[in-house]
Amino acid sequence: MKKLKKLYFPNKMIIPDFLNQINSKWTLFLDRDGVINKRPPNDYVKSWDEFEFLPGVLEALKILTLKFSKIIVITNQQGIGKNVMTTENLQIIHDNLIKEVSEKEGRIDAIYFCPDMATKAVNCRKPDINMAKQAKRDFPDIDFSISIMAGDMLSDIQFGKNAGMKTIFISTNNLLLAPSESDHSFPNLFEFAKAISVND
Numbered sequence: 001m002k003k004l005k006k007l008y009f010p011n012k013m014i015i016p017d018f019l020n021q022i023n024s025k026w027t028l029f030l031d032r033d034g035v036i037n038k039r040p041p042n043d044y045v046k047s048w049d050e051f052e053f054l055p056g057v058l059e060a061l062k063i064l065t066l067k068f069s070k071i072i073v074i075t076n077q078q079g080i081g082k083n084v085m086t087t088e089n090l091q092i093i094h095d096n097l098i099k100e101v102s103e104k105e106g107r108i109d110a111i112y113f114c115p116d117m118a119t120k121a122v123n124c125r126k127p128d129i130n131m132a133k134q135a136k137r138d139f140p141d142i143d144f145s146i147s148i149m150a151g152d153m154l155s156d157i158q159f160g161k162n163a164g165m166k167t168i169f170i171s172t173n174n175l176l177l178a179p180s181e182s183d184h185s186f187p188n189l190f191e192f193a194k195a196i197s198v199n200d
Contacts, residue, residue, distance in 0.1 A: 016184050018148075018166050019196050027142045028068040029132070029165065031151030032075035032111075034172045035189055036061075036097070039152075044079030046089055048096045054172065056190030061106030063193040070142065072135050073097075073111040074149075074159070076125045080115035087115065110138060126151075127158035132165075150192060157182045168192055 033039040038052045045051050064071060073094075079085045094111045101108050112131040116123035124130035136142050149160025150168040157179050160167035169182035170189055186192040 015195055015198075018183070022067055022148075022196055024069050025143070025146055026068050027070045027072060027139075027147040028064055029072050029074050029135075029147060029149040029160065030189075031126075031149075031153065031156045031170075032073050034152035035150060035170045036073070039172070044077070044085060045093060046079065046085040048093050051093055051097065053100075054188065056188060058101065058104040058106060060188075060190040060193035061101050061108070062104055063197050064189075065105070065107040067193075067196055070109045070139060071107055072139075072142075073108055074126065074131045074135075074156075075111065075113045076155070077113045077115055078117045078125070080113075081117035081120070110135060126153075126155045127162055129159060129163045132159070132163040150189070154179050154181070 030036060033045065036054065036057050037045065038054055040050065061071070077085075077090055080087055080090065090113060094113075098108050098111070112134050114124040114126070114128075114131060116125055118125060132144065136144075144164040147160075147163070147165040148168055149156060149163070149165045150170055151157065151159070152170045152172045157167045157169060158181065161181060167182045167184075169179060169185040170192065171185055171187050186195065
């Protein structure tokens, strides 16, 4: 059983040094479901009509756009592998996601997804860093040592660690516990954005 640690909320915590060191050279990697949008229980977001932003996310992305050189979304989407949705469905969702974020003065520079099923012997799913390598190929100036991965699942934290990034656990699913592997925790993306903007 994985060790868990208590989540310390922003008004009661000391911000770790690396969050105070973020500048325009840093890259933010974000998970999608459970961080940007609501994660449907035992299902997949199969169309734009089913996509629902979590509270405060659009405002958070506006803040984060001013802090990071690049914002990259990394998402496992095995619904494609299970044939419950298509790559074309996913592209429409992501096109609309980028458009809506942009209309609210935020930015997403790229979205990478893995369609493989978790049962596939060799796959590109997080915590494998295949998608991080894809981002590095497309944006050679990305430096994983000054990058942050923020996600709501243990696999997100392991992905970040495997790539040599700092990690933030977004506790959408559990407001009390976070994986011990994570460097820090916040209850949602907006609180993370607010915490790193306090010195602006």
